[in-house]
Amino acid sequence: MSLAKHYPDKPDKVYFFGTCLIDLLYPEAGLAGMQLIKREGVQVIFPQDQTCCGQPAWNSGYRDETRAVVLNQIRTFPQDYPIVVPSGSCAGMLRHHYPEVFKGLPEAGLVEDFSQRVFELTEFLVNVLKIELQDLGEPTKVALHTACSARREMGVADEHEALLRQLGNVQLVEQARKAECCGFGGTFAVKHPDISAAMVADKAQAISDTGAEQLVSGDCGCLMNITGYMQHQDVGPQNHHIRGQHIASFLWERTNAAES
Amino acid sequence: MSKARDNILARLRARGVEKAPVELDRTPASPDWNREERIDRFCKAMRSVRTEVHPVSAADWPEKLAALAKEKQLRNLLYAPAGPLAEKIEATWRAHAGLPELVTREVDVDGWKEELFFDIDAAVTSTRSAIAEVGAMILWPTPEEPRTFSLVPPVHIAVVEANQLHNTFADAIAAEDWTAGMPTNALLISGPSKSADIEQTLAYGVHGPVELIVLLIE
Amino acid sequence: MQQKAEFDQRVQKALNNPQLRRNFRIAMDGLMEKRSNAFPDKVALEALRVTGANIRANALAKQLELLEQLEANCTRNGIQVHWAETIEQANRIVLDIMQRHNASRMIKGKSMVSEEMELNHFLEAQGNSCIESDLGEYIIQLDHETPSHIIAPAIHKSKQEIARLFKEKHPDIPYSEDIETMTRSARKVLRSKFYEAEVGLSGVNFAVAETGTLCLVENEGNGRMCTTVPPVHIAVTGIEKVVEKLADVPPLLKLLTGSAAGQHISTYFNMISSPRKPGERDGPTEVHLVLLDNQRSRIYADEELFDSLRCIRCGACMNHCPVYTRIGGHAYGSLIPGPIGSVIEPQKFGLENFGVLPTASTLCGACGEVCPVKIPLPKLLHRLRYEQVRSDHTGATIGQGSQRSAKEALIWKLWSWAHANPAVYRGGTRLAGLFRGIIPNKIGPWTRVRTAPKIAPKSLHQLAREEGFDNE
Structure with a gap:
């Protein structure tokens, strides 16, 4: 939209x-x-x-x-x-x-x-704000999961990516079927847990397959779903958990002198 | 009229007029293609759906037809003796020996359905026009060239005139003034019959022709 | 809540069938890619979708007048028009035509409306034979199944499964897993069926009011066979398929074939305007058009749900649906699966039977994004969630309020109270923070495959205060 x-x-x-x-x-x-x-x-x-x-x-x-x-x-x-x-x-x-x-x-x-x-x-x-970010963090590989509502309803998928691309030490990797829903869907995950589980399993696998060290999302619902699954099922490269962060936390952590 | 009809229409009528009709601009926006571009697009699009397209001239197409018939080892070839192609086909067949038998049955198809379904190898028909954009031939079957000719035999050979190429389907409808009167059956044909119903894998030759051959008169 | 339990059971069965999962995933990936390749220019696609949406919206707005015009023009052309309010009436009309011709052998082209009518079942019970001739439909008929996809009915089967089925049903044909060979076997078997059939049945993709023309989109040639070879042709269609002008057809055709299977055009586009005329040597001597309502006029009465009638049955919404891809068509338990099925089927057959379907969506919006006629599918799914729990009994949808449970309603009432009263809400989050240590880390189905989220010691409300962010 x-x-x-x-x-x-x-x-x-x-x-x-x-x-x-x-x-x-x-x-x-x-x-x-x-x-x-x-x-x-x-x-x-x-x-x-x-x-x-x-x-x-x-x-x-x-x-x-x-x-x-x-x-x-x-x-x-x-x-x-x-x-x-x-x-x-x-x-x-x-x-x-x-x-x-x-x-x-x-x-x-x-x-x-x-x-x-x-x-x-x-x-x-x-x-x-036309923000300009300066990356102070260590080199890292990041996968971005854009929530369906962010992508389709708000039309801000490009903005998510643009911010991450401003960070010089961040390598943004792309998972297979990146525009596919993670299976959260609010009450859907509770009403239809099996379908939701099948969806998040695929999403977690696709993200893990990229070799990303971190997962970033603009929506905590998706994040809670995907990282919750990864932790429970031990999905990740050599079973090292991929760290999941909201995009705001990620950006702040990498650009704030006091934290880095 | 039936009660069902009255009830259905009454329910539609009861709805009132909350939804206004949408103003539609129906002038077709046609691409700016010249004759060569049209030919090029038509050939590419037709070939992409596994149609054999042979460029021919108005003079030599019957020779090409004869050569193809021989090459494909057709036993027979169905044609329309009262159709627009007949005269040249007959002349060519008279001039050459060893060509497949020319078949025609100038009676209703019902009378020789079995033969048509199980014994005819190929049929040749004319076409009304064609569409460059998507690669499709337009046929308005006639009493001389019935609908089944382009459908039942395993090979369909169609003669298309490059001068009759429209840019788009919308152009064809407008330029040929279809709304003035539609035929019993109007057909767009793009390639031999096919299906992707098994594992989304294309397989050609389902119920219609297995092969489609176009002689394009440039 | 019987329907939910049954739905869950079907979902379980599908999710636990790795072969089925693989078949759907591969097929849907392929179909999405084909569609994407067919419309490389996204700006042009958007313009075309707007055109398509407008054409369909216009036709629906004028539906009453267009149906009358279609009937008049078809009748003038010699096509006999019949109206059916219910599927029982539609089946009866078809049977009457067959009986009038002493016919018992029908060959069928692909028609979702005939599936809606359960026509095969009905006619077979009356001692007739109905053979499906579309390859996919033929395969599922052999296996006594229903379509799992509206465009590719046998998409749930692998070629090995189909090869075994062919072997079982046609022991005389040598076993082969080669798709082209299997296709040719079907050609051979069905050719004699076309030859013998006394009546051919088809659906209709677009019915043009202006000229009284029935348009059919197909690739196999079976649709042309059914509408050309038998002496009688019966076309069955929903009343919503009418369009105003012949000029409306090209954009819809392009949208349909491109969205469905990534084709610029189908192999055949078959436009039928009359039965065989004097002097013509083939074609049916009688053509009948059966216009079926079956709740469509009821859907029509709702300003918002009305948009579901725009559908041109391309299947793109299911191809792009992450839920459909996981569970496949049969799990829906409805004739039409996927997002459009979850919108249409509850409206036709009642929320008390299919209310679960609109809830089986994450509202991710992938369907609405690809719909060639811009049906706002997520919005309509959402609307039907409301219809099934609303308690005011003023809407037109069948089974309105049927899924409302006192317990769930109470939960939402309490939830609403807590979130409409900031003090209550803040008190709640503070308590959650304080007692985070003793909140169980198993929370229903969520934690079956996920670790439980941890409640933060301090809420954002608290942090904002501590960090000195103003309250107003």
């Missing part, structure tokens, strides 16, 4: 929507995303009242239950600042599905205004 998107000029302030998965399991990824933006001289606001984008209920068909959650997010980001989201999946929910959630309802206009302000982290770094 590569509709030409209008990007604003570099703002003074942005909101950061951390996502519930990052909040609970990968907070360092959220923090890294915020630090990357802050380093570019933009003030990052993290409203403490944010919770979840509502996607789990939405994708399970519980639309009324979704609305209450959506309204909480909309209330929580009242100012006209861009809203940056370190996940293609949640960004897709906020940007493309919120208007559907309220289609034909009185709040539709309000929701539309909110959705227009939503950006996935990598597209924001590349297209709005």
